[in-house]
Structure formats: structure tokens, C-alpha cells
Amino acid sequence: MTAPALAAEGLQKSFGALEATRSVTLAVPAGGRHAIIGPNGAGKTTLFNLLSGALMPDAGRVLLGGTDVTRDGPDGRARRGLARSFQRNSLFPEMTVAAALMTASAIADGGAAAFWRRFDRDPARADAAAAIAARVGLADQLGALSGNLAYGAQRQLEIGLALATRPSVLLLDEPTAGMSPEETRAMLALLAGLPRTITILVIEHDMDVVFDLAERVTVLDYGAVLLEGTPADIRTSDVVRRRYLGERTQ
Amino acid sequence: MTPPASHSRHAVALLLAVLAVGYWLASGYYGKELVAETAITAILAMSLSLLVGQAGLVSLGHAAYFGIGAYALAGFGQKLGWPPALAMAAAVAVGALLALVVGWVAVRLAGVFFIMITLAVGEMIHAWFLKDRSFGGVGGMSGVPRLDLSGIGVDLADPAQFALFALAVALLVYLLLDRLVLSPFGQTLRAIHQNEERARALGCPVGRYKLAAFVVAGAVAALAGTLAAQRSAFVSPELMTWTLSGEILIVVIVGGSGSLLGVSAAAALWIGLRHQLSTMTDHWMLAMGVIFVVLVLVAGDGIDGALRGLWRRIAARRAARRAA
Numbered sequence: 001m002t003a004p005a006l007a008a009e010g011l012q013k014s015f016g017a018l019e020a021t022r023s024v025t026l027a028v029p030a031g032g033r034h035a036i037i038g039p040n041g042a043g044k045t046t047l048f049n050l051l052s053g054a055l056m057p058d059a060g061r062v063l064l065g066g067t068d069v070t071r072d073g074p075d076g077r078a079r080r081g082l083a084r085s086f087q088r089n090s091l092f093p094e095m096t097v098a099a100a101l102m103t104a105s106a107i108a109d110g111g112a113a114a115f116w117r118r119f120d121r122d123p124a125r126a127d128a129a130a131a132i133a134a135r136v137g138l139a140d141q142l143g144a145l146s147g148n149l150a151y152g153a154q155r156q157l158e159i160g161l162a163l164a165t166r167p168s169v170l171l172l173d174e175p176t177a178g179m180s181p182e183e184t185r186a187m188l189a190l191l192a193g194l195p196r197t198i199t200i201l202v203i204e205h206d207m208d209v210v211f212d213l214a215e216r217v218t219v220l221d222y223g224a225v226l227l228e229g230t231p232a233d234i235r236t237s238d239v240v241r242r243r244y245l246g247e248r249t250q
Numbered sequence: 251m252t253p254p255a256s257h258s259r260h261a262v263a264l265l266l267a268v269l270a271v272g273y274w275l276a277s278g279y280y281g282k283e284l285v286a287e288t289a290i291t292a293i294l295a296m297s298l299s300l301l302v303g304q305a306g307l308v309s310l311g312h313a314a315y316f317g318i319g320a321y322a323l324a325g326f327g328q329k330l331g332w333p334p335a336l337a338m339a340a341a342v343a344v345g346a347l348l349a350l351v352v353g354w355v356a357v358r359l360a361g362v363f364f365i366m367i368t369l370a371v372g373e374m375i376h377a378w379f380l381k382d383r384s385f386g387g388v389g390g391m392s393g394v395p396r397l398d399l400s401g402i403g404v405d406l407a408d409p410a411q412f413a414l415f416a417l418a419v420a421l422l423v424y425l426l427l428d429r430l431v432l433s434p435f436g437q438t439l440r441a442i443h444q445n446e447e448r449a450r451a452l453g454c455p456v457g458r459y460k461l462a463a464f465v466v467a468g469a470v471a472a473l474a475g476t477l478a479a480q481r482s483a484f485v486s487p488e489l490m491t492w493t494l495s496g497e498i499l500i501v502v503i504v505g506g507s508g509s510l511l512g513v514s515a516a517a518a519l520w521i522g523l524r525h526q527l528s529t530m531t532d533h534w535m536l537a538m539g540v541i542f543v544v545l546v547l548v549a550g551d552g553i554d555g556a557l558r559g560l561w562r563r564i565a566a567r568r569a570a571r572r573a574a
Binding site: 052073074075078079083084086090091092093094095099102103104106107108111112113114115116117118119120122161164165 | 429430432433434435436437438440441444445447448449450451452453454455456459
């Protein structure tokens, strides 16, 4: 049996008296699409930070492809193939789209350490960056400054930076946050079109996105796993409807 | 922040060098000293530009590496009697080593804490050389040897020739640092500067990159220090005061922090103005301060930004005329 691409085992994290994450266990198989939902304050962001390495757990383990990465920081996990997007756009504002994507790929494959070659004279890397830009719908914006892009385009670049690292596991933190319905549809098509060589874990508020994209859904409540199942299971679950879906439709 | 690779930058570098050589030709003994001083200040400013303009690391203790380079040359070259070339190389290595040790701690700190620790370490080193008698304490130490280039027909004991030598070293440092700034490594420093959290999330060992930049800057500052010690054949704790660190930081900001040529031009302006104003008034420091404040207010991006803006305007006007 092959190890899951991403796994959490008994993750535990407290901030003072607040137990933000309570023995969370989950496993995403290679190529899987997994979503985490839950009401505000359920501990989604804390779990995301524990998985990405921004926070260290009090107890429990994080495994990438069967390797324990619990002690690795965000950069170490990224070098093992984990990429993340940010809920609030986190870009290189003074770089063009092309330069930002090239920078991301150089950082990811170790090319960034070269101090004698010219960064801007690397046709292979520039082509790869253009391909990523095309994939996220920014082909005609390669020369635009990241900081000057429209909000929706910045969200697309947010995903593009993560993809430029050629990840095996992609963590998405509310990829459609703040987007218009059309932009959301475009983003969904983008995510649906990603190859199965990439395992995806997404935290999302938008139920349509979750049910559209995910094969498995984990419902968090008060920092613990309330339920895990297929989107159909979640939709029909009484306990989820009471705790979460019902509250939203009221 | 510099957008990489303006095609005309080497032409501008050549122009600056030609201006310096022209001044060197036209001036008397003191003018040649000014050329040497400018070249040395430009090297020091370019080394700090790598930290401030590329990596976003504002150091207020950069004179320490300058001073250590000077003292190390004095120690190896005079006290231990090593050949000057070897002593110079060793002094640069000492500067790099000091930067490695200080940077190991400092790059973990952000913003004002980084400024404070670089300042504190700089002051500690300054204080040590003030007290320590083996290097002359507050009075300093004279008799620092100069590099022997008689093999290629250059007599560095001659101040005029030494000035040209310092200028050549400055040009070499510019070419090396320009290469570094435009490399993937330089690009990654800018990425860290713009968004450290994102760089880390992409897999960048941010601390290691900052440390590498800190070490390179320390080594180049030490190189400038070895030239300063040779120029006056003298070292003193004056070479590592925090006011010198502050002055160099001002030069870097006025030049346009990420532009090697901008900060070099600012170094020339700094040395030239200081010389001119100090002959005119006792309050030359005040006058310099006013001039530099005005410069920063008029051109927020420094000399580099102002010239780029001027160039864009000329190009736009030319394009408009062609269209008409």
C-alpha cells in the first residue's frame, strides 16, 4: 500500500486555554481532492498552518508521502513538494507576472542559488513561466506588475506561484475568497483542470466549490473532526446540517 | 528597488569612470586624494546597497566590517609582516568571517531589531579597538603597508597612482556586484525583500540567503577598509564609528538604495560636497544635511530614480515628437 500524499496524525494545537486543533487525523491519497469545511472558528486556518508548517503542533505528526515533516518549517516542506496558496493575496508586488513565476520556479528547483548566471536570460524558465501563466489565465498579463493586477487576476497569480514550484501536494486556502461569481467559476475550472499528479487539499467557505471539487470532505467543529465522508454523505448528514449547513441558510 | 538590467548601465558606469579620471587628470595633489576617497566610499556604499537595496536589510553597523578590514590589514601586514597582497586577502576573509558570525544571529531578527543588533555589534567592536592597546587604542596605528604592484609597473606609494588603483578596484567591485544583483540569487533577495513569508512558502531558506548577502557585503566592506588603511597608511577607531555607518546609509539612500551606480554617484557627491563645504563654512555638516534632505524630498528614489524619471520623460517627448 502506498502512503498517502498528505497525512495528519493526531494533530493537537492550543493557544492558551483555547484548543484550536483537537487530535485531527486525516489522510489524502495521491491525486486526491480533499476539502475541509467548518464554521468560522472551527480551526480550519490553524489546521492549514499546521499542515503548511507555519505553526508547530503541540502533539501529533504531519506526513508528506509517508515522510515525517512535523519538524520542518514552511520552506523545508515546500522543498518536499508541498505548495500553498494564501487566503489573502501574498505576492511579490514589484515583480512582473513573468518574473514572479520565474522566481517561484527558481526558488523551488534550487536554481535560485546561482549567483553568476543572468536571471532574466533563461529562456527555458521563461517558457515554463509563460505556460503556468497560460494555465491560470494570465497569458496576456506576463508583463504586468503583480501589484497592479486586478483582484481576480491576483488570485489567479496566487495559484500560479504555487503551481510554479511543480508541487506534488497543493494546499489551497479559500481560493475563491472575495471573487465574483464569474471569477469563481473560472477558478473552479482552473482547479478542475489540474492534473492528477497534484494532490489537492482545499479549505473553503463556498459550499458549491467544495461539492464541485472535492471527493472527500472533512467537517471541522471546535477544532475536532466532526465527520468525514463524500460530498453526498456530508450533504445528507443530519449532524452537519444542524451544526453548519443549516446555520448558514437561516 | 531596481528593476533588473537597464541596457545602458555599463555605459553609465563608463561615464562615471571617465568623469573620475578626468577629474584626476585636471586636479592637483588633493584632488587625487579625493578620487581615492570617493572610490573607497563607493565600494563601501555598493556593499551596503546589496543589503539595503536588494535584501532589505538595513544595517547601521556597516562601518565595523570596513574598520575590521583596515585593522586586519594592519595586523597581518604590519604586525605579522605578511606580504601586503596576502594580508589584504586575509583581511577580506576576516571581514567575511565577522559578517558570518554576526549575521548568524542578526538575520533571524526583523526590522528595527536587525538595525539595533548591527548597531550594537558595531559599537562593541569600535569600543574594543578604542581600549585595546595592541592596535594603538584611541590613537590608532600608522605604518600600514601598501600593496606592491611594481611588477606591473605601478607604484602605489604614489598617491596619484594609488587613486587610479582604487578607482579600478571600485570598477571591478561594480562589475562583480552587478553580476550578483542580476543573478537568480539577487532576484531571490528581492523576492525576500518584497514578501518574505511567500518566499519561505515557496521553499526558500530565507535565513541562508540573507546570511549569504550579509557575508558578501561584509567582505566587500572589508576590502574597502583595506584600501582606506593603505591610502592613509594608518588605522584608527575613527574608521568604525557608528556615524560612518550612518553616513554610508545616507549615501545609499540618496543614491537610490538598489542601484550600484546611483550609490556610487552619491558617494562622489558626498565626498565632493564635504570637501567643498568644509572649505567654505564651519557648519558644513549642517549644510550637507540640508542638501541631502532636499535631495531625498525631491527625488524619493534617490539619484537613480531621478535619472530614470528624467530619461523616461526625454524618451516620451522624443516619441511624441516622432509621432507628430
